[in-house]
Amino acid sequence: MGRFHDVPADNNTTEEESSPMNFQHSERVQDLQRQLTAFMDEHVYPNEHVFARQAKEQRWQSPTILETLKAKARDQGLWNLFMPDERYGPGLSNSEYAPLAEIMGRVFWAAEAFNCNAPDTGNMEVLLKYGTDAQRERWLTPLLAGEIRSAFAMTEPAVASSDATNVETSILPDGDDYVINGRKWFITNAMHERCEIFIVMGKSDPDNPNRHLQQTQILVPRDTPGLSVIRPLSTFGYFEEPGGHAEVLFENVRVPKENLLLGEGRGFxxxxxxxxxxxxxxxxxxxxxxxxxxxxxxxxxxxxxxxxxxxxxxxxxxxxxxxxxxxxxxxxxxxxxxxxxxxxxxxxxxxxxxxxxxxxxxxxxxxxxxxxxxxxxxxxxxxxxxxxxxxxxxxxxxxxxxxxxxxxxxxxxxxxxxxxx
Structure with a gap:
């Protein structure tokens, strides 16, 4: 993970004592480091200004250069490197992924070229861990293929969202559906034209004495009536196209109960x-x-x-x-x-x-x-x-x-x- 990563174990320590500080990466990871570094040198660094220009011109569309790089990365097997499940990626551990993420982090937008960008990575992990087979087929499969983008909607402008139990967006049952009402903001990826699914966190049981059982998370497709992307939000003047951060309004948004993640009251x-x-x-x-x-x-x-x-x-x-x-x-x-x-x-x-x-x-x-x-x-x-x-x-x-x-x-x-x- 950088040029100082090789830390040999002390010969006088046991394997258990030395293992947490033995950061000599495996041959497989070193090969991936070399491949990723070569890709960055050949394709990413030379195109930093091209990406910046196209992102401004194409705004909320995926820049043409990014789509070109994604195709090249996938052809070279540098795809879904974050995914620990070997069915969908190389099956790397956190320790193995770390030096690769460091290389990608040298350019702010580079992770998306390898389908390793937030919040999609977290959303894919949620769907893998907590989604039903139908939910995975509908949303995880195209996310893993890099065909669509996604958003995670938790933060709200009206409350201190650093305490997640404060969220006020309501997710209330009504027959075979849940009805969602609330306002979210700084929702990353929401501006992207390919953002097709929102994972929304709100309260389904606000009176539950256990504050950590009041919340529910549910899947809301982008085209659901009542879901409105109000405006992009900048950070220090950066709009971070094409994904951006947005304010989003949910007005009587109705989704079927099968869109629930894990179960009612398990959002936290x-x-x-x-x-x-x-x-x-x-x-x-x-x-x-x-x-x-x-x-x-x-x-x-x-x-x-x-x-x-x-x-x-x-x-x-x-x-x-x-x-x-x-x-x-x-x-x-x-x-x-x-x-x-x-x-x-x-x-x-x-x-x-x-x-x-x-x-x-x-x-x-x-x-x-x-x-x-x-x-x-x-x-x-x-x-x-x-x-x-x-x-x-x-x-x-x-x-x-x-x-x-x-x-x-x-x-x-x-x-x-x-x-x-």
């Missing part, structure tokens, strides 16, 4: 099962953005002179580079440790490490990108470089899948409980 359970892997995937990709920023900063400071010396010879610049490298590596190891724990003990048992990564990696990436922008001068703010868009991604990742404060609150409680008894 589905959300928890979905968000763990999603959080760590964001961290994996952010490591790639931070690593690329570090590399570009090193190249920049070697190529520019100020006050008669190269920037790279200035003490303050060297200190910044040292901090950047150290922070990237610390967060890389933390992310790999969390992934290894997920593989060995499951997502629930790894929740403390996932929380640590979710807190620290977006913060670190924001800091590293900020320093890289500074070293690039005024150009760092422009679309000539990748840093500004990557900074936007890193910053909103501090809010996506739960804000920093919620993760710190939960993690602090766990740590206090662990050491105070």
């Amino acid at each position: 359970e589905v959300a928890q099962g979905r968000l763990g892997p999603g959080r760590i995937h964001h961290c994996m990709r952010l490591i790639g953005a931070a690593q690329r920023a570090l590399e570009m900063a090193c190249q920049r400071v070697e190529s520019r002179e100020v006050f008669g010396r190269k920037l790279s010879q200035q003490g303050s610049v060297r200190e910044s580079i040292a901090q950047m490298a150290s922070k990237v590596e610390m967060c890389r190891l933390l992310t790999l440790r969390a992934a290894a724990k997920m593989d060995s003990d499951g997502t629930k048992e790894a929740r403390d490490l996932i929380a640590m990564a979710k807190i620290m990696v977006p913060q670190m990436t924001s800091e590293v990108l900020d320093m890289a922008i500074q070293m690039h001068g005024a150009g760092g703010f422009t679309e000539d470089y990748f840093m500004a868009e990557a900074f936007n991604y890193a910053r909103w990742c501090r809010m996506a899948d739960g804000p920093d404060q919620v993760h710190m609150m939960a993690l602090g409680k766990q740590v206090i409980g662990q050491y105070s008894n």
Whole structure:
């Protein structure tokens, strides 16, 4: 996962003691790293500006260059790399997928070229884990093929959605249907012309004394009457075409009961099962953005002179580079440790490490990108470089899948409980 990933085990430790820190990737993963790196070098980096231009011109349509890259990636077997189920992908573990996600994360939009982009990855995992055979056939199959896009609708403008039990959208039974009413926003992918299915979270039993049994998740096709995409929402001025983030209104939206996911009152359970892997995937990709920023900063400071010396010879610049490298590596190891724990003990048992990564990696990436922008001068703010868009991604990742404060609150409680008894 980057150039510092080979950490040999200490010969004096047992296999159990050394395994969490032994990040030597298998030959299979190293082959995939080489293939993916070659693909990025040949097809993705040369087309970054082409994608940016076409995304603005074609807006909510999939850019032509992206469709070309998707076809090439699929032909090369670089497809659905995130999917642990061997029926639908290479069957990689979290630890095996991590270095590949890092490579993809070096370009904000690159993951979609390999059908590994959020929120589709999380939605596919939900359909695989909790969907019926009919639901998988109707929605999972075309998602795995990259033919359609999807959205996950939980966040609401009227309540603090960092506490998912606050959601007010109603999902109420009426005969053979459920009727949905509510307003959602910052719904990623909702603007995409190929977004055909929404996974919607709302309340079906608001009076249940157990706040975690009030919620339900249900599948809502895009063309269902009463579902309206109101407007695109920007983050720091970026609309992130073609998927975007949108405000969505549900007005008496009626869907059949067979669209229910897992069961009535089990929406919180589905959300928890979905968000763990999603959080760590964001961290994996952010490591790639931070690593690329570090590399570009090193190249920049070697190529520019100020006050008669190269920037790279200035003490303050060297200190910044040292901090950047150290922070990237610390967060890389933390992310790999969390992934290894997920593989060995499951997502629930790894929740403390996932929380640590979710807190620290977006913060670190924001800091590293900020320093890289500074070293690039005024150009760092422009679309000539990748840093500004990557900074936007890193910053909103501090809010996506739960804000920093919620993760710190939960993690602090766990740590206090662990050491105070």
